[in-house]
Amino acid sequence: EINNPTIQKQSITRQKKINSRTQSPAKEFVFTASDKSSPESNALTYKVKSGDTLDKIAQRYHLNLQDLLAANQITNPNLIRVDSLLNIPLQTKEKTQEKSNTALDIKSQSLKNNHIQQLKQDIAKLKQEYSDSSQITQSLTDKTSNSSASNLTDNLNNSQETIVGTVPNALSNYNSVLSNSIGDKVGPDLPALLSPEQYLPNAPKKFNGYIWPAKGVLTSGYGMRWGRMHKGIDIAGPVGTPIVAAAPGEVVYASWNSGGYGNLVKLKHPNGSITLYAHNSKIFVRKGQFVGQGQQIAAMGSTGFSTGPHLHFEIHPLGSTAVNPMRFLAKKSN
Ligand SMILES: [Zn+2]
Numbered sequence: 001e002i003n004n005p006t007i008q009k010q011s012i013t014r015q016k017k018i019n020s021r022t023q024s025p026a027k028e029f030v031f032t033a034s035d036k037s038s039p040e041s042n043a044l045t046y047k048v049k050s051g052d053t054l055d056k057i058a059q060r061y062h063l064n065l066q067d068l069l070a071a072n073q074i075t076n077p078n079l080i081r082v083d084s085l086l087n088i089p090l091q092t093k094e095k096t097q098e099k100s101n102t103a104l105d106i107k108s109q110s111l112k113n114n115h116i117q118q119l120k121q122d123i124a125k126l127k128q129e130y131s132d133s134s135q136i137t138q139s140l141t142d143k144t145s146n147s148s149a150s151n152l153t154d155n156l157n158n159s160q161e162t163i164v165g166t167v168p169n170a171l172s173n174y175n176s177v178l179s180n181s182i183g184d185k186v187g188p189d190l191p192a193l194l195s196p197e198q199y200l201p202n203a204p205k206k207f208n209g210y211i212w213p214a215k216g217v218l219t220s221g222y223g224m225r226w227g228r229m230h231k232g233i234d235i236a237g238p239v240g241t242p243i244v245a246a247a248p249g250e251v252v253y254a255s256w257n258s259g260g261y262g263n264l265v266k267l268k269h270p271n272g273s274i275t276l277y278a279h280n281s282k283i284f285v286r287k288g289q290f291v292g293q294g295q296q297i298a299a300m301g302s303t304g305f306s307t308g309p310h311l312h313f314e315i316h317p318l319g320s321t322a323v324n325p326m327r328f329l330a331k332k333s334n
Pocket residue numbers: 220230232233234311312313
């Protein structure tokens with residue numbers, strides 16, 4: 001509380017002296033806010049009257065005492081002089097109304113900025129993650145081309161999509177053992193496009209997956225059947241229906257099989273797997289011959305242990321017994 005009469009008296013006398021010297025005494029006072037360029041320049045100015053305390057003034061303007069002190073850079077609240085000018089910081093309504101024209105703009109602008117800020121953070125995060133993962137690949141492949149990872153990362157900055165590579169068929173086409181049901185019509189797809197070097201003389205064949213070996217109706221799947229293991233799938237069709245190579249490879253067997261397969265063709269593929277085509281009416285290839293994917297190797301028949309014209313087809317991966325061919329065939333049927 002500042003009801004010290006001596007201080008008030010002193011300040012009054014000083015005030016008088018100052019007034020006699022200068023026409024604008026405000027600048028001289030301790031409590032006058034001097035910063036006209038501050039955002040608080042719209043603040044009210046209050047002239048301290050006799051009997052005022054900072055507490056009372058703060059209450060009158062619904063201000064926090066600390067705010068009032070801060071607005072006037074008062075370090076000693078016990079020193080207050082009559083007729084000195086106080087900055088009353090405008091709060092709430094008046095201020096808000098003054099700025100209401102721009103408030104929306106500012107708000108949307110700051111929302112925008114927040115959004116951009118967020119995006120920037122996300123991009124930075126992705127860049128970090130990407131460069132972390134690409135560093136592994138990079139160290140495995142080429143340690144000298146340090147720029148490759150950063151170039152790729154830079155490409156990520158462009159909003160345009162960069163197509164790195166494509167697969168011949170959608171991965172989902174190879175998804176499931178159950179993708180084709182018994183009774184579905186199936187058939188060979190167009191063979192996968194070969195890479196250019198496949199056309200060079202003595203080029204090593206490359207493996208690009210299997211295609212359906214015949215067009216027809218899937219009549220039996222892989223698995224236990226009538227108490228016995230059925231090691232392949234059956235595709236039924238008219239006698240003479242073309243049987244094609246499911247993948248490029250070498251003919252390793254092309255003759256009669258007395259074990260029940262009838263006229264049998266076996267192909268060995270670049271990935272080391274073997275495919276098997278049974279019950280053919282005719283065989284069009286000979287052992288040692290190389291065939292391309294989709295090339296006709298036989299005609300459908302009912303030779304061997306067979307109850308009607310169909311192809312019995314098996315896939316034997318390298319070092320494995322027969323597996324379910326449906327795992328490798330496109331579920332889309334022609
Ligand atoms: Zn069969």
